[in-house]
Amino acid sequence: MTAVIVGASSGLGRALASELASRGGDLLIVASDPRDLEAIAADLSLRHGINVRGVAMDVGIEANPSARILTALEGMSPITGLLLPIGVSREDDDGTLDARGIGQLLAINLHAPLAIVHGLLAQLLQTRGVVVLFGSIASIRGRGRNIVYASAKRGLISLYESLRQRYRPDELRVQFYQLGFLATNLTYGMRLPMRALDPASVAKTVARRIGGRSAFRHVPRRWRSLSIVLRALPWTVYRHIRN
Template identity: 30%
Template structure:
């Protein structure tokens, strides 16, 4: 009899609804999971849940996406060594506040771009040396075109999307797969209270299913609901003189 071992998966930003769903999805398929978050010890119940439900090893690890100085040590010390790293880190912030407060804007930029890009970059380096591995970055449709209502967040996501694209390009022949995920609207804690159109809104579990499938098929970039590809194609194609007068 041969035993199949599934490579460990690191979920960065595991406290979020999408992070939790992603961890469950990979664990259900037999992967060991490592949950990384700030105040990771608070996620003990999630850890127990994943481990009990799916019969896999689940561990917690402390991680702060703003602590760029500690990232090299984090990558060097993490055990077991993850073969798949998924970053679902993100924060929407308050657009109006970000417009007038550089500190607030910087926090959004760092949380959505600087932090996730740097940590995934470090893991990618290690995977490139090993010649194998998968990097998954959860970006956003908001990064496809800057809009008045959320361009601070959107610009950071645009940077992250571009980073992932470049990383994929560089590592394409080094055995490392890079996946960009644009979920569209998702029913999460972050969007609770917003009035979201049903057809365009996914459940966190749907996002997790899409990520799991895309990793297996080695897709490069996905929208979780295919309709978003169409929506964003339209939004991107509107000429700037018209676009600047719209309220989207």
């Protein structure tokens, strides 16, 4: 059994790599920095006696990110899980980004997950595997910040629905985590309205449920009711909220 983790070099992805390694499966880890990947792969394979391979690529510029993953998977045990905790946001994603900046955010946050899911789907269907996608509370309702990032994360919700609509639960399982704030690089130095979650505890939750059914979940759970309230607010009220 092999799990592929895209965005495995820091934050939640790194915590997931560590958590899944401790449970004994082989790993293929993907990120842009080769040194981080080498160090993580060496550490996890030594500590847990598993096979860990790394694929270093910048998915912001890679036209076909699944091709390198498929090549790296050759000779590994069958892939049973694809986890995509990849993501990048920018302070200037407030309507001032140029087309290049917009393209880069879409490539990393939306194109890469779409392309990698499509590329690995045939193998995941053979093992009745699981696709695990990670969204953000930033995409609950459009606002004046994280404009492109939130659009991409909304796109992932559509991908989640499409996969569930296209495949029966006994063919493919699809899990979506709508995440609140995490204490990771993405939020480093930011003033947050609430305490950021420890990525290790979120990784434990994801790993515990990975063998289970398809589902859309909010982490932390209170964001589910907050989302319902935010989405239910009349536009004339919502548009005045500075969030």
